[in-house]
Amino acid sequence: MSLSVALAHRLPGLDLDIAFEAPPGVTTLFGRSGAGKTTVVNAVAGLLRPDRGRIVAEGEVLCDTESGIWLPPHRRRLGYVFQEGRLFPHLSVRQNLTYGRWFAPGRRDGDDFARILDLLGIEPLLTRRPAALSGGEKQRVAIGRALLSRPRLLLMDEPLAALDEARKAEILPYLERLRDEARVPILHVSHALAEVARLATTVVAIQDGRVIRTGPAAEVLADPEAVPALGVREAGAVLTGRLAAHHDDGLSEIALTAAPLFLPRIAASVGAQVRVRIAAQDVMLALEAPRSISALNILPATVIAVRQGQGPGVVVQLRSGEDVFLARVTRRSADAMNLGPGTPCFGIVKSVAVAQSDVGRGRQP
Incomplete structure (x- = not known):
């Protein structure tokens, strides 16, 4: 209907x-x-x-x-x-x-x-x-x-x-x-x-x-142009993936299109579709793949768009495989990294930054 x-x-x-x-x-x-x-x-x-x-x-x-x-x-x-x-x-x-x-x-x-x-x-x-x-x-x-x-x-x-x-x-x-x-x-x-x-x-x-x-x-x-309605502090994207594994150290692995995502254990069966909200303010960006850092989730990405607001921050829209997500960084960082459409980079997300309330059931077939 x-x-x-x-x-x-x-x-x-x-x-x-x-x-x-x-x-x-x-x-x-x-x-x-x-x-x-x-x-x-x-x-x-x-x-x-x-x-x-x-x-x-x-x-x-x-x-x-x-x-x-x-x-x-x-x-x-x-x-x-x-x-x-x-x-x-x-x-x-x-x-x-x-x-x-x-x-x-x-x-x-x-x-x-x-x-x-x-x-x-x-x-x-x-x-x-x-x-x-x-x-x-x-x-x-x-x-x-x-x-x-x-x-x-x-x-x-x-x-x-x-x-x-x-x-x-x-x-x-x-x-x-x-x-x-x-x-x-x-x-x-x-x-x-x-x-x-x-x-x-x-x-x-x-x-x-x-x-x-x-x-x-x-x-x-995941659209920067929708941020005024969403609220800049609340901006974030939804990624849908398949629960690939539960690991012995208490983490669950979600298969995305470009890289796995590791989160604290999810109450769902292996193979289930899950939706994960990743807040833009919880994503860091790097121009080179970081090494020897504690963050487990490093998503290879390409910048789609950069939206500047009235304050000192910008919202960066990124594509990783078939997934699109947002990062919120300072304008100074965006300028120093020369971020613009087409810039290759890496999105870094701490596993513990994603709350359990931000993980839900994906639309089941």
């Missing part, structure tokens, strides 16, 4: 004018707070009427201000997961889930119910009330309730924003499974780059109410 969105809406302090196409998979609207992400999702859900706009989902027009078409929210067949679970406190988990099934078109399938319980790992919670659930458990139940309504599109507005780091680590693997196994397209909102790097298949980078870049996640996150 595809989603086409084009809308303009004036808000206090923001003049929103956005258009994008969302292919199957997880399309993430990414940008800083106040960029207009939630306004877009609310317009898709029918919770906000844009001043001008046309929204089409699976060939059906949900909104067309020029033609006067406006489908009310209950006729759009969309599931919405908010920042908080918004479960009914007086109902058990089972009752909250079966409430969602009442809105499913056609017959209610017991096999579908069992599949979603397994997908989200919530079968042990069925008899509990929401007050007895952790934040991550509430969100998983809320997602299950939305999926059981059999939506044609799932909307997720910063589903992890209200959770602490431990709860985020708990729920992210379930969201990765949801991306790969649920077969429901997802429009996802976030301003947390680590979350986007692990989940998104497509990224729509938004700044001040405008789309500045859209495309596959690996391309957008």
Whole structure:
């Protein structure tokens, strides 16, 4: 299923004018707070009427201000997961889930119910009330309730924003499974780059109410021109590789296209596809292959582009085999090394610089 969105809406302090196409998979609207992400999702859900706009989902027009078409929210067949679970406190988990099934078109399938319980790992919670659930458990139940309504599109507005780091680590693997196994397209909102790097298949980078870049996640996150929306301190790229080996010294080896990447042990089976976010500020550059250094990851690369900002730093885009990543260095270093398009160099990444939260499940075939 595809989603086409084009809308303009004036808000206090923001003049929103956005258009994008969302292919199957997880399309993430990414940008800083106040960029207009939630306004877009609310317009898709029918919770906000844009001043001008046309929204089409699976060939059906949900909104067309020029033609006067406006489908009310209950006729759009969309599931919405908010920042908080918004479960009914007086109902058990089972009752909250079966409430969602009442809105499913056609017959209610017991096999579908069992599949979603397994997908989200919530079968042990069925008899509990929401007050007895952790934040991550509430969100998983809320997602299950939305999926059981059999939506044609799932909307997720910063589903992890209200959770602490431990709860985020708990729920992210379930969201990765949801991306790969649920077969429901997802429009996802976030301003947390680590979350986007692990989940998104497509990224729509938004700044001040405008789309500045859209495309596959690996391309957008590694594009220096998207850095203003990402934030220079948060800039980084996503590399996808195959888990090649677990070594006895506690390191896991990931096969990339030009060189292996060694990271602290990854909780995945050998042969699995994994996604790794490498922050630009954790990459050092050298013009010659370094020797006798502690860093294990030395990626041969060629400079694609150099982007200078207002401060003393520059963002360097590099290609290593078929992989593209970023490095953030000072302008003085870039000038001293004479970095420019075509410059051969080496990207150096410390194994311990990559946090466990930056390593996730790759899109499984």
